[in-house]
Amino acid sequence: MRGVVLHGPGDVRVEDRDDPTIELPTDAIIRLAATCVCGSDLWSYRGVNDIKRPIPMGHEYVGVVEEVGDEVSTVAPGDFVIGSFMASDGTCEICQxxxxxxxxxxxSVGAIGTQAERARIPWADGTLVATPGVPDPDLVPSLLAASDVLGTGWFGADAAAVGPGKTVAVVGDGAVGLLGILAARELGAERIIAMSRHEPRQALAKEFGATDIVVERGDEGVGRIKELTNGYGAHSVIEAVGTQESMMQAIRSTRHGGxxxxxxxxxxxxxxxxxxxxSTVHLHGGPAPVRRYLPDLIDRIWSRKINPGKVFDLTLPLDEAAEGYAAMDERRAIKTLLTV
Amino acid sequence: MRGVVLHGPGDVRVEDRDDPTIELPTDAIIRLAATCVCGSDLWSYRGVNDIKRPIPMGHEYVGVVEEVGDEVSTVAPGDFVIGSFMASDGTCEICQxxxxxxxxxxxSVGAIGTQAERARIPWADGTLVATPGVPDPDLVPSLLAASDVLGTGWFGADAAAVGPGKTVAVVGDGAVGLLGILAARELGAERIIAMSRHEPRQALAKEFGATDIVVERGDEGVGRIKELTNGYGAHSVIEAVGTQESMMQAIRSTRHGGxxxxxxxxxxxxxxxxxxxxSTVHLHGGPAPVRRYLPDLIDRIWSRKINPGKVFDLTLPLDEAAEGYAAMDERRAIKTLLTV
Known part of the structure; x- marks a missing residue:
């Protein structure tokens, strides 16, 4: 099968890889319907994460189950499924x-690499969720987004205790930040301040529910958030970047007790x-437990209540993955969908 | 009046200080019934915090109101009152x-110094809470504890989301850690693991509700907590020390999602x-909003449901404050009460 392999910083190749096989009775093999490039893939692409040997890439996925191991009972060949970028047994106390x-x-599904024609998904019962049927093609990008960026933005909003009456600020205007805005709107936030200096992203932020845009960063950005909140700071802040500057900006933009x-x-x-x-803030985050939110997110997408797939502003065939990475790296694209 | 002044590391003196006066219409003047030495006072005593000039000491207090400013309406001369170590207006969105x-x-009440015969308490309406009457003398230590160490331990337990069915670990066996144990018991914790290697403190920890004692620290301490919790870690961990080692021990002893x-x-x-x-933990803390808990804590003390005053294992007259500091510094005493 064809699959994306990163050989070194900036060196994305689409190569022949071995077809995956069932290795454990809890595995499933899926044929990808679509996959995509993640902002976090850029850490490796840019050489920030060390690459010691060629690595298969990709951890977001939707597709059709082709084969399951003997112990898999909740999904079956032919099911259209979505899963999280982290495969989980679904039964331990942490999962529960x-x-x-x-x-x-x-x-880690990332270690398997879903930017490919097929992928082995471990812990199929605890990881995969089947959709109510075969989706209309226009729903596929949104379902794919649920696999990571929507689920991650949703967790960011949930971790930030977003709710009715709350003023929310979002640091980061990548796909996760933008979908954090959508999540904040869905969770009933009263006011949503997007921190973004890129016009096309500001436009999408507004479409997803942002009520205010702040273009300043650092001290000035914090100052603007304070100005907009009677000096108190936001109740809830979603941090969707991961750098020292963005973390401190997020903490300092949050009111005491927020x-x-x-x-x-x-x-x-x-x-x-x-x-x-x-600061007396509450701090919570980490790799999003996307699986927790998937049934709800699938419902919202299936009923066309939300359209998170709009974050994909570039669609390319799998074989042109290199250009998909480059476009995101250069901020020419928010997020690249790869058709398989 | 007499009051404690720190002149430099280890240099505690009891001196004549000016009697406090009403400076703002929101002030109250109290005559101290008792005051005490805080673990946090030791940071200055040990020279960890810089001392640029002689500083009045003390921020914990119970006593009788002697005089109030024109705008004070909730307490009156003659009332026996307790307040937090942080004076608050009680009306801003953060207080609310x-x-x-x-x-x-x-x-900061610490900047005023309550290790003295009298003290001016700012924002009296937002800060002080009157007891139902003049307390029996044996209740005074417990009411004094509510002013900081009990309120702080309680906040630690609340911030750690302690509740029924939870396994709680407590890092630190000073007065705050010990009262965090008491708070965890009152809040319904199922299991409370005290991390302590000092026998007298272990005994008090057990009296306050600890079900298990862990004497190991660092990696070994974390390992023991994991062993006691089926490998998962505690649901809730109270950190009551403030060092790099204790913070990392607390974070690493907490289960994912805890x-x-x-x-x-x-x-x-x-x-x-x-x-x-x-780690995917929730992290919350800071200077405890003791005022939030005071009405409830006073109720529990007044009805003799809890006896947090037991953390005072040394009682001295104000004039012997220096020995009170030395005893805590050398861990000969958990906490020193100063009679006024």
Missing amino acids: AGYQSRCVHVK HVGFVGVSHGVSLPGQDLFY | AGYQSRCVHVK HVGFVGVSHGVSLPGQDLFY
Whole structure:
């Protein structure tokens, strides 16, 4: 089968890879309907994460089940399925508490690589959710978004305790930040402040529910959030970048007693304990337990209540993955969908 | 009047200080019934916090109102009162949300110094709570504890989302940690693991509700907590020290999706973002909004349901404050009460 392999910084190739096979009785093999490039893939693409050998890429996926192991009972060949980027057994106490991304038997789908024609999904019962039927083609991008960026933005909003009457600020205007805005709107936020200086992203932010745009960053950005909130800061802040600057901007934009939901994969961040102590914020985040939200997200997409697939502003065939990465790296595209 | 002044590391003196006067119409003057030495006072005593000039000490207090400013309406001369170590206006959005310690007009009572015969308490209406009457003398230590260490331990437990069925671990066996144990018991925790290697403190921990004692620290301590919780870690961890080691021990002892309530005043702590990200814990803490809990705490003390005053294992007259500090510094005493 064809699949994307990263050979080094900026070196994306689409190559022949071995077809996946059932390795454990809890596995499923899916044929991808669509896959995509994630903002977090860029950490490797840009050489921030070390690449010691060629690595298969991709962890977002929707597709049709082709084969299942003997112990798989909740999905069957022919089902159209979505799963999280973290495979989870679904039965441990951590999964039962809704933190499937940190399951005691968690397996990273990223290590398998779903930017390919087929993929083996471990822990199929605990990971995959079948849609009510074969989706209309126009729903596929939104269902694909649920696999990571929507689920991650949703977790960011949930972790930030977004709810009715709340003022929410969102740091980061990538796909996750934009879908954090959509999540905040769906969860009833009263006011949603998008921090973005890119006009096409501002437009999508507004379409997803942003009521205010703040173009300033750092101290000035924090100052603007304070100005917009009678000096208090936002109740809820979603952090969707993962850098030192963005984390501190998020914490400092939050009012005392407020909540920061941080979902940008942390890179080189070191939080000063004293600042955190006196901020008195709630801090919660990490790899999103997307599986917790999938049934609800599928419902909202299936009923066409939300259209998160709009974050895909570039669609390319799998074989042109290199251009999909480059476009995102250069911020020419928010997110690239790869047709398979 | 007589009052404690710290002149430099280890240099505690009891001196004549000016009697306080009403400075603002929202002030009250109280005559102290008792005051005490706080674990956080030791940061200055040990020279960890810089001392640039002689500073009046003390921020915990119970006593009788002697005089109030023109705008004070909720307490009156003759009332026996308790207040938080942070004075708060009680009316801003932050106070209304229960984060009085970070009130937009907050004033530190520590800057005033309550290890003295009298003290001026700012924002009397938003800060002081009157007891139902003059307390029996044996209740005074417990009411005094409510002013900081009990309120802080309680906030630690609340911030760690302690509740029925939860396994709680407590890092730190000072007065705050010990009263965090008491709070966890009152809030219905199923199992309470005290991390302590000091026998007298272990005994008090058990009396307050600890079901298990862990003497190991660092990696070994984390390992023991994991062993006691089927490998998962505790649901809730109260951090009551404030060092890098204790914070990391607390975070790493918490299960994924669990809660850390950190109330040890942070000193030299720097949290690695990546560890925090993958820990997926909830982190909340800071200077405790003691005022939020005071009415409830006074009720529990008045009805003799709890006896937090047991943390005072040394009682001295105000004039012997220096020995009170030394005994705590050398861990000969858990907490020193100063009679006035």
